[in-house]
Amino acid sequence: MSQSVLLDTGVIVALLDRSERRHADCARAIQGLGATLITCEAVLAEACYLLRGVQGASAAVLANVGKGTFQIPFHLASEAGDVATLMERYADVPMDLADASLVRLAELVDTPRILTLDADFRTYRWQRRRVFDLLVEPGT
Numbered sequence: 134m135s136q137s138v139l140l141d142t143g144v145i146v147a148l149l150d151r152s153e154r155r156h157a158d159c160a161r162a163i164q165g166l167g168a169t170l171i172t173c174e175a176v177l178a179e180a181c182y183l184l185r186g187v188q189g190a191s192a193a194v195l196a197n198v199g200k201g202t203f204q205i206p207f208h209l210a211s212e213a214g215d216v217a218t219l220m221e222r223y224a225d226v227p228m229d230l231a232d233a234s235l236v237r238l239a240e241l242v243d244t245p246r247i248l249t250l251d252a253d254f255r256t257y258r259w260q261r262r263r264v265f266d267l268l269v270e271p272g273t
Contacts, residue, residue, distance in 0.1 A: 136168045137168060137246070138168040138248055139172065139238060140172040140203060142176050142179040142251075144162075145177075145180040145203075146184055148160060149180075150184060158270070162248060174205060174209065175229075177198065179231050180194055216233045239265070248268050248269055249271060252272060
């Protein structure tokens with residue numbers, strides 16, 4: 134999975150809700166990316182919750198999973214200890230379950246590349262010291 138790119142909640146929401154301020158930025162970032170988009174269930178749950186008012190958006194999230202556009206190589210049951218350790222390490226940020234899962238996923242698939250609008254990924258480190266390569270400039 135060397136070509137994998139992590140996919141965070143805000144980008145999914147912006148892509149599926151054209152009224153989102155960052156829709157065009159996210160659409161540009163993903164266009165021609167040619168990479169496998171990987172994420173976790175926590176991100177998908179957040180996205181579906183935030184998109185609940187956009188007709189058909191939650192179904193589109195699930196359709197993307199079903200088609201393999203969004204892949205989920207992460208299994209929380211086997212990574213819960215490491216995820217909890219990350220949440221504890223970044224408690225002052227604070228780090229939520231989705232963010233901790235993505236940081237752990239970066240470690241598992243060995244990629245710094247992430248599609249996120251979350252500026253906290255400037256602070257988070259994977260494998261303790263490695264910085265993320267943010268493919269969309271996060272908001273403030």
